[in-house]
Amino acid sequence: MSLINIIHNWIDERIDLKTLQAKMLNEPMPGGSSYAYAFGSALLFIFIMQATTGIFLMFYYAPTADHAWQSTQYILKELDYGWFILSFHFWGASAMVVMLVSHMLQVFIWGAYKKPREMVWLAGIVLFLIVMGFGFTGYLLPWDQRAFWGTTVGVEIMDKAPIVGDFLARFLRGGPTAGAQTLSRFFVIHVMILPAALVIMFSLHLFFFRKAGPAGPFKATAKELETKMEFFFPRQVFKDIVVMAGVFVVIAGLSVLSPVELLDEASPEPTDYNPEPEWYFLFLFQLLRLPMFSGQLGEFLGAIALPGLFIVLLMALPFINRNPERHPLKRPFAMSAVVLLMVSIVVLTWLAIASRSE
Ligand code: HEM
Structure with a gap:
């Protein structure tokens, strides 16, 4: 018996690997x-x-207002492969x-949020908010002009929320303007609170x-679902690995072709720098430029009420829409709504990008 077998049997005797493996893969x-x-x-x-990559970066990054920019510059310019690790993270x-x-979109189109998967969907919405939180807090950490002004605008928007807005903005900023406290708070949220919440x-x-079990294809009959049954291993595991490898190649390729560039160090002095959020928040930024969302009430509607309502609507979705039908062609209202939403987001993002060169 080989050494590997001896070790395997020894562990198996103690934690019943076979049952564990069957639970995970079958x-x-x-x-x-x-x-x-x-x-x-x-x-x-x-x-x-x-x-x-975040842990690697933390070995060299200093989350203080007087060293954050320098340490990021060091990672990019001096540290062996630092530019690649930071760009990969970016x-x-x-x-x-x-x-x-x-x-x-996949779980929506497949109708996988419907009974009995409402709780999977709800936990998913919280995950969505956590991922957005990662993007927002990470944006400040390089401490360059883009980071500083983008976050300043972001926190100002948050300030407009009723009841909690003022508290949240003051808590995040830790002072009248973004500064040393803001950076440490964003750092703690980014590397401690959000990862723990995500896990x-x-x-x-x-x-x-x-x-609840996987929803499976939307067009199959109960009999087809039964006869076409497969286990997670090996075919789904293979497909998952193919997609993961593709994702890895794309991220690594983008990191090499377009590595992170740091702007000048953050400075609270008024400048002609045009603040802008990360591309995935650009549509919201552009929405706020529409005339109907100007003025105090308009800003509140565009920046707080509308996104808030959207999240509440997403959460309520499996409870509002209780029709068990999952085929997308038989759910014309749901499909039109999602197409309209995606087209609006793409158009708003495109308008925001186009207005840069004006
Ligand atoms: C960090 C974020 C997330 C991770 C890592 C994650 C991971 C997963 C995994 C591994 C599965 C099982 C296989 C699959 O169908 O892909 C799954 C299923 C599911 N997820 Fe997520 N998810 C995340 C966010 C979300 C969000 C934002 C939503 C929706 C608001 C969501 C809704 C669902 C639903 C409804 C299913 C069941 C799909 C089915 O039965 O076919 N998830 N998720």
Whole structure:
């Protein structure tokens, strides 16, 4: 018997590896495996890559107002492969948002949020907010002009929220303007609170998913679901790995082709720098430029009421829409709403980008 076998048997005797393996890999998938179900695992993979590159970065990054920019510059210019790790982390964040939206669209189109998967969906919405929080807090950390002014505008928007807005903005800023306190608070939220929240919420998401079971294809009959049943291993595992490898290649490629560039160090002195958020928040930024969202009431409506209402609506979705029909062609209202939403987001983002060159 080889040494590996001896070790395997020794562990197996103590923690029953076979049952563990069966529980992890033999999850029944009604209707069989599909590339459409790979987005969730790809999201988890990107999170693990973000955590890994983030830990590497933390060895060199100094989260203080007088050293953050210098340490980021050091990572980019001096440290061996530092530019690659930071760029991978930067592009990984965008990949996570793209994958998150793809995953949400997939489960929406497949009607996978419907009974009995309401709790999977609700935990998913919390995960969505956590990922947005990662993007918002991470943006400040390089402490350059883009980071400083983008965050200043972001926190000003938050200030407009009723009841909690003022408290939240004061808490995040830690003073009248963005400064040393803001940076430490954003750093703690980015590297401690959000990762812990994501791990907890993901565990719940997966637990609820395992309890309810995968929704499977929307067009199959109960009999087809039964006869086309596959286990998670090997076919779905293979498809998940193919998508993960693709995601890795794309992020690494973008990091090499377009590495992170640092602007001048943050300075609270008024400048002609035009603040702008990360691209995935640009549509919201552009929405606020529309005449109907100007003035105090308009700003409140565009920046707080509308996004807040959208999140509440997303959460309420499985409870409002209780029709068990999952086929997208038989849900014309839901499909038109999602197409309209996606087109509006793309058009607003495009307008924001086009207005840069004006
Ligand atoms: C960090 C974020 C997230 C991670 C890591 C994640 C991960 C996963 C994984 C691994 C699965 C099982 C396989 C699959 O269908 O992909 C899954 C299923 C699911 N997720 Fe997520 N998810 C995240 C965010 C979300 C969000 C934002 C939503 C929706 C608001 C959501 C809703 C669902 C639903 C409804 C299912 C069940 C799909 C089915 O039964 O076919 N997830 N998720």
